[in-house]
Amino acid sequence: MSRIPRVLSIAGSDPSGGAGIQADLKAIAAHGGFGMAVVTALTAQSTRGVVDVHVPPLPFLDAQLRTLSDDVAIDAVKLGMLASAPVVAVVERWLADVRPPLVVLDPVMVATSGDRLLASDAEDAIRRLCTAADLVTPNVPELAVLVGEPVAATWDAALAQARTLHQRTGAAVLLKGGHLDGATCLDAIVDADGVHVVAGSRLAATSTHGTGCTLSSTMATLAAGGATWRAALDVAKPWLAAAIAAGESLDVGAGAGPVDHLHALRGAMPTTSWASDAWARTAGVRADVDACAFVRSLGDGSLEPERFRWYLAQDAIYLGEYARVLARASALAPTGDEQAFWARSAASAIEEEASLHRSHVTEVPDRAPDTRAYVDHLQAAAHGAYAEVVAAVLPCFWLYADVGARLAALDDAAHPFHDWLVAYGDAGFAEATRQAIAIADAAACAAGPTLRGRMDAAFDRSMALELAFFEAPVRVRLEAAMLG
Ligand SMILES: Nc1ncnc2c1ncn2[C@@H]1O[C@H](COP(=O)(O)OP(=O)(O)OP(=O)(O)O)[C@@H](O)[C@H]1O
Numbered sequence: 243m244s245r246i247p248r249v250l251s252i253a254g255s256d257p258s259g260g261a262g263i264q265a266d267l268k269a270i271a272a273h274g275g276f277g278m279a280v281v282t283a284l285t286a287q288s289t290r291g292v293v294d295v296h297v298p299p300l301p302f303l304d305a306q307l308r309t310l311s312d313d314v315a316i317d318a319v320k321l322g323m324l325a326s327a328p329v330v331a332v333v334e335r336w337l338a339d340v341r342p343p344l345v346v347l348d349p350v351m352v353a354t355s356g357d358r359l360l361a362s363d364a365e366d367a368i369r370r371l372c373t374a375a376d377l378v379t380p381n382v383p384e385l386a387v388l389v390g391e392p393v394a395a396t397w398d399a400a401l402a403q404a405r406t407l408h409q410r411t412g413a414a415v416l417l418k419g420g421h422l423d424g425a426t427c428l429d430a431i432v433d434a435d436g437v438h439v440v441a442g443s444r445l446a447a448t449s450t451h452g453t454g455c456t457l458s459s460t461m462a463t464l465a466a467g468g469a470t471w472r473a474a475l476d477v478a479k480p481w482l483a484a485a486i487a488a489g490e491s492l493d494v495g496a497g498a499g500p501v502d503h504l505h506a507l508r509g510a511m512p513t514t515s516w517a518s519d520a521w522a523r524t525a526g527v528r529a530d531v532d533a534c535a536f537v538r539s540l541g542d543g544s545l546e547p548e549r550f551r552w553y554l555a556q557d558a559i560y561l562g563e564y565a566r567v568l569a570r571a572s573a574l575a576p577t578g579d580e581q582a583f584w585a586r587s588a589a590s591a592i593e594e595e596a597s598l599h600r601s602h603v604t605e606v607p608d609r610a611p612d613t614r615a616y617v618d619h620l621q622a623a624a625h626g627a628y629a630e631v632v633a634a635v636l637p638c639f640w641l642y643a644d645v646g647a648r649l650a651a652l653d654d655a656a657h658p659f660h661d662w663l664v665a666y667g668d669a670g671f672a673e674a675t676r677q678a679i680a681i682a683d684a685a686a687c688a689a690g691p692t693l694r695g696r697m698d699a700a701f702d703r704s705m706a707l708e709l710a711f712f713e714a715p716v717r718v719r720l721e722a723a724m725l726g
């Protein structure tokens with residue numbers, strides 16, 4: 243099918259934008275579909291939880307559904323929060339009359355916050371509705387309710403329940419492993435052809451509000467575009483993991499935050515933020531940092547300890563000089579808040595350098611060429627205007643926080659670099675990074691085109707030098723004795 247898929251979400255409204263129809267419409271759009279929405283229930287909800295639910299009169303729900311289907315040919319329907327048995331009955335009758343080509347049922351029962359989104363006496367109605375669906379997407383507790391068994395404690399037990407649900411209903415089942423434990427987070431399609439598992443890392447992220455809504459509407463859109471359920475999950479799962487990781491920087495609410503549905507499109511969007519443009523422009527360099535042997539082997543624990551020590555020694559040299567440039571930013575800052583911010587950052591860099599020396603660096607090493615190049619660049623920028631200094635120091639904050647969040651997600655207590663990976667996920671550092679970005683944006687607003695050009699050049703060069711700095715520990719030839 244080459245036409246743009248017309249996908250209808252029949253679900254509840256979440257004003258915080260992370261779940262319900264709001265999430266569905268964003269996920270459908272992010273996958274190239276044309277999204278439509280019929281609202282079953284209004285929730286008073288934030289990232290902290292659901293405070294109240296209002297279900298509009300049933301004839302109005304029926305009117306929404308029939309007005310739409312009398313006019314529009316619908317390629318796929320995604321069913322989310324249905325709130326009560328009478329709501330399910332209205333939707334069920336409409337499905338029987340209209341027979342949309344694809345129906346995905348997310349059997350929403352309880353929100354991430356623990357609040358009920360489906361009346362307990364409506365569980366039978368949802369069980370029956372499964373037989374009208376092509377794909378049902380339960381999480382582990384919902385699956386247990388659907389098959390009438392205790393909640394599965396293991397992946398294999400959940401798979402057995404998913405098989406039971408498929409056999410009883412005829413629907414394919416997308417079993418979601420988000421509620422199980424372990425370093426990997428598995429999902430699977432269970433259907434007449436057997437089991438198709440798609441694995442991913444379990445992210446140590448708080449942005450998981452609405453992941454179920456987002457996944458089910460993504461599956462509906464991809465299938466309406468012609469994908470099999472298996473092929474759709476192969477695409478949807480890594481896309482969702484990246485949306486969860488990117489959600490961490492959205493800064494929406496103090497509870498379980500939303501995923502960033504549009505993360506893959508950010509680079510192509512018009513923006514008024516100098517920093518966002520700079521970040522998008524350097525996406526290739528950042529991808530190289532993620533892919534470089536040092537970052538990968540630090541993440542999987544296979545990095546030789548001696549190379550890690552070499553990196554730390556160079557980092558200590560770098561931090562000492564970086565602190566001086568941060569102090570220069572403090573001296574040039576136009577406001578007291580910014581002056582204090584850079585002074586605090588300089589003090590942290592000095593403390594970090596001192597602690598590296600105390601705990602990990604036994605002798606004063608030579609400056610490696612890449613360390614020297616980076617320090618020279620920062621010192622040259624420090625002779626320029628405030629905006630240029632800020633642009634030059636920003637990549638060190640931002641890249642460290644960004645790569646750090648992904649490395650922290652790979653951490654567990656037995657990881658050889660556990661102490662370091664824990665430190666990478668530090669929330670205080672993420673907050674400081676947000677402030678540095680905001681300061682850079684304000685400085686760019688105040689700058690004319692010539693100075694903004696110099697900011698671009700300073701930022702891009704720092705990014706390139708960050709990459710060289712990350713590549714150096716694996717490229718450098720260490721003395722045989724050091725490695726032994
Ligand atoms: N911490 C995590 N890291 C990576 N993926 C995750 C994580 N938590 C959930 N997911 C993924 O998000 C999707 C939803 O899974 P989950 O089992 O949490 O369903 P859910 O409870 O219906 O979602 P929600 O109620 O949060 O909307 C699945 O693809 C799952 O693998």
Ligand SMILES: Cc1ncc(COP(=O)(O)O)c(N)n1
Nearest residue numbers: 254255261262353354451452
């Ligand atoms: C309107 C609505 N629909 C669905 C969910 C489930 O999403 P989550 O389990 O992530 O809270 C929700 N919270 N609100």
